[in-house]
Amino acid sequence: MKQAKISEAVVRRLPIYLQVLNEMHLREIQTVSSQELGVKLDLNPAQIRKDLAYFGEFGRKGIGYDVVYLIEKIRQILKVDQTIKVALVGAGNLGHALCNYNKYSKDNMQITAVFDVHPGKIGSSINNLRVLPMSELVKTVEEQKIRIGIITVPAFEAQNVANQFIEAGIEGILNFAPAILRVPEEVRIHNADFTKELLSLAYYLGREGDAQDESDLD
Amino acid sequence: MKQAKISEAVVRRLPIYLQVLNEMHLREIQTVSSQELGVKLDLNPAQIRKDLAYFGEFGRKGIGYDVVYLIEKIRQILKVDQTIKVALVGAGNLGHALCNYNKYSKDNMQITAVFDVHPGKIGSSINNLRVLPMSELVKTVEEQKIRIGIITVPAFEAQNVANQFIEAGIEGILNFAPAILRVPEEVRIHNADFTKELLSLAYYLGREGDAQDESDLD
DNA sequence: TAGATTGTTAATCGATTAACAATC
DNA sequence: TAGATTGTTAATCGATTAACAATC
Numbered sequence: 001m002k003q004a005k006i007s008e009a010v011v012r013r014l015p016i017y018l019q020v021l022n023e024m025h026l027r028e029i030q031t032v033s034s035q036e037l038g039v040k041l042d043l044n045p046a047q048i049r050k051d052l053a054y055f056g057e058f059g060r061k062g063i064g065y066d067v068v069y070l071i072e073k074i075r076q077i078l079k080v081d082q083t084i085k086v087a088l089v090g091a092g093n094l095g096h097a098l099c100n101y102n103k104y105s106k107d108n109m110q111i112t113a114v115f116d117v118h119p120g121k122i123g124s125s126i127n128n129l130r131v132l133p134m135s136e137l138v139k140t141v142e143e144q145k146i147r148i149g150i151i152t153v154p155a156f157e158a159q160n161v162a163n164q165f166i167e168a169g170i171e172g173i174l175n176f177a178p179a180i181l182r183v184p185e186e187v188r189i190h191n192a193d194f195t196k197e198l199l200s201l202a203y204y205l206g207r208e209g210d211a212q213d214e215s216d217l218d
Numbered sequence: 219m220k221q222a223k224i225s226e227a228v229v230r231r232l233p234i235y236l237q238v239l240n241e242m243h244l245r246e247i248q249t250v251s252s253q254e255l256g257v258k259l260d261l262n263p264a265q266i267r268k269d270l271a272y273f274g275e276f277g278r279k280g281i282g283y284d285v286v287y288l289i290e291k292i293r294q295i296l297k298v299d300q301t302i303k304v305a306l307v308g309a310g311n312l313g314h315a316l317c318n319y320n321k322y323s324k325d326n327m328q329i330t331a332v333f334d335v336h337p338g339k340i341g342s343s344i345n346n347l348r349v350l351p352m353s354e355l356v357k358t359v360e361e362q363k364i365r366i367g368i369i370t371v372p373a374f375e376a377q378n379v380a381n382q383f384i385e386a387g388i389e390g391i392l393n394f395a396p397a398i399l400r401v402p403e404e405v406r407i408h409n410a411d412f413t414k415e416l417l418s419l420a421y422y423l424g425r426e427g428d429a430q431d432e433s434d435l436d
Numbered sequence: 437t438a439g440a441t442t443g444t445t446a447a448t449c450g451a452t453t454a455a456c457a458a459t460c
Numbered sequence: 461t462a463g464a465t466t467g468t469t470a471a472t473c474g475a476t477t478a479a480c481a482a483t484c
Contacts, residue, residue, distance in 0.1 A: 009451070015417035019396060033465060040398065045465095046453055053467055061466040062460035079420045086416075093318060097311035098412070109416050147423055148416070172419045174412070178237060180259065188422040192415045194316070194392070197408050198304075198327050198366070199233035201390045202297045204406040205365055227475070251441060263441095264477055271443055279442040280484035 010051050014074055016041060017048070021071045033064035080108040085144055087170075089161045090152030091116040091124070091131045094176060098150060099127040109148070113140050117157060134164065141168035148172045155179040162189075228269050232292055234259060235266070239289045251282035298326040303362055305388075307379045308370030309334040309342070309349045312394060316368060317345040327366070331358050335375060352382065359386035366390045373397040380407075 020040050024032060034045035041048075052058050052070075055077050059065045075081045088095055088111050095114065102111045114129045115137050116122060122133050132140065140146070149165040151158050151173060158177035165173055165187075172188040175181055178196070183189050238258050242250060252263035259266075270276050270288075273295050277283045293299045306313055306329050313332065320329045332347045333355050334340060340351050350358065358364070367383040369376050369391060376395035383391055383405075390406040393399055396414070401407050 007451070011418050011421045012414070014421065015414040016398075018417065019414070020398065035465080044453060046455090046468095047451090049466065050452085050468080057467070059466050060460060061458065062464050064465065077421065078417050079423055080417060084420055084423070093311045093315035097315060100311060101413070105413060107413060107417065109413075109420065148419060171423045174415055174419055176412075180234075180238065188419060190415050190419045192410070192412050194394075194410050195319070195323060195325060195327075196230070196233040196237070197392055197410045199236065199296050199298060199325065200229050201366060201392055201406060201408045202302055202327065203229050203232065203295065205297055205302070205389045225475070253441080262477060264444095264479090265475090267442065268444080268476085275443070277442050278484060279482065280440050282441065 006054055010054060013043070013048075013051055014078055017051075018071065018074045018078070021067055021074070024067050025071060029067055031064045032067055032070075034059075036064075075108070083108050083110055084148060085113075085146040086111045086148045086150060087113040087115065087137070087141055087144075087146045087165075088150040088152065089115045089117075089134070089137070089165075090150075090176075091121045091126055092152060094152040095150075096126055098152065099129065103127060111150070112144055113146060115140075117153065117161075134161075137164050138168040141165070141170060146170070148174065151175045151177055151181075153177060224272055228272060231261070231266075231269055232296055235269075236289065236292045236296070239285055239292070242285050243289060247285055249282045250285055250288075252277075254282075293326070301326050301328055302366060303331075303364040304329045304366045304368060305331040305333065305355070305359055305362075305364045305383075306368040306370065307333045307335075307352070307355070307383075308368075308394075309339045309344060310370060312370040313368075314344055316370065317347065321345060329368070330362055331364060333358075335371065335379075352379075355382050356386040359383070359388060364388070366392065369393045369395055369399075371395060 017037065020037060021032070034048040037043070037048050038045040049059070056073065058070055058073050072081070086109055088098060091114055099111055099114065111129070113132060114126055115132050115134055117134055121131050124131050141149070147170065149170045149172070151161050153161055155177045158175060158179040159181055162173060162175070162181045162183060166183060170187065172190070173181070173183065175189060175191050176193060178193045181189060235255065238255060239250070252266040255261070255266050256263040267277070274291065276288055276291050290299070304327055306316060309332055317329055317332065329347070332344055332349050333352055334349050335352055339349050342349050365388065367388045367390070369379050371379055373395045376393060376397040377399055380391060380393070380399045380401060384401060388405065390408070391399070391401065393407060393409050394411060396411045399407060
């Protein structure tokens with residue numbers, strides 16, 4: 001019954017649950033119901049219960065979910081109960097931001113290698129990591145058993161970087177470049193291109209320049 | 219027939235269409251079919267046609283879509299045919315990255331004001347913009363008619379920043395902080411929290427530590 | 437004309453929500 | 461026991477895909 005085939009929508013909610021649960025844990029809340037989670041996250045409680053039930057029976061009828069236990073379980077599901085090593089290419093401002101974030105986060109995702117294509121950047125240090133040349137990428141990824149690659153280079157260099165990650169046998173790529181990358185089926189790719197977020201946000205602006213136009217609803 | 223009620227899924231695809239069309243335009247491609255777009259984007263052609271048809275008849279039967287015309291139309295739909303002003307709070311590495319991006323992008327989204335809560339940052343310059351204190355936020359947003367706010371501060375400060383944006387009458391917020399923000403219904407909020415992207419990516423790793431387990435499919 | 441491709445309706449598929457027995 | 465809340469099945473809702481007439 002395990003792994004019935006979980007939809008992407010479900011997987012994307014898991015980190016959100018984790019975030020709220022972590023906050024609750026900090027506030028020393030022991031137990032939470034799907035109802036309460038639903039209010040906090042603006043989600044239907046049934047959906048939350050169903051999401052969790054795909055992976056096991058984590059709650060107790062009449063009681064709710066134990067916060068600590070549920071955190072542990074979701075971390076297992078997301079595979080961040082172990083440390084997952086991450087490589088980053090692109091030692092610009094965005095790369096710096098991600099590396100710094102790394103320091104404070106307790107998510108078990110650890111950036112352990114940083115690369116850059118530009119000779120000027122190589123050898124400098126970010127968050128105690130020496131920036132390495134691209135020529136070291138494949139070797140380093142293999143040796144350190146790095147599983148995820150982050151791309152924070154300009155769009156025109158992104159596919160090249162992806163290709164090197166693929167050659168090195170990376171399993172997942174988080175791409176910040178505004179480019180559509182071609183990767184083999186077995187490599188998972190997530191795009192985190194904020195320009196697209198901004199553009200879709202712009203869509204929802206207005207009812208202002210154009211006045212409140214509720215005349216042709218049907 | 220206009221604005222039948224467009225689903226979020228549709229809106230989120232529009233910037234992707236725009237990106238590919240822009241690329242095609244650079245390569246001087248004049249006309250494109252939903253078929254071709256579908257191949258490039260790994261989407262069903264019928265879906266692309268349907269998405270576009272929500273907003274008007276942009277194509278020509280037997281021919282396809284004129285690239286330049288479709289770009290223009292999608293920009294109108296997304297309201298980026300006009301310049302949209304954006305304010306950013308948090309002059310850290312991420313804030314820098316977004317401001318720089320600004321320079322190169324021709325998306326008509328323009329960051330015109332940068333703020334920070336920390337006195338040490340105030341007065342420094344990012345991409346020709348003086349970093350202003352939070353006390354100037356409301357006034358600046360109103361005066362400059364800024365419509366979108368970007369939040370790149372630590373999680374614990376994010377809600378405060380959001381509240382100030384709301385007070386200033388902002389219409390949309392792009393939040394990079396790993397925090398769930400409460401905003402009034404009329405303010406649109408998009409979360410661009412990359413930790414969640416990384417965590418959901420981690421879910422898809424593996425079939426490696428655990429061996430290829432195809433035994434209990436049904 | 438024949439081939440291509442749109443816009444759109446109908447069919448399918450999948451995700452969300454409601455409802456409720458089980459049980460703490 | 462009575463009240464609360466889960467896990468899960470059934471009902472609903474919405475999104476994707478197929479199919480095709482219209483037409484370039």
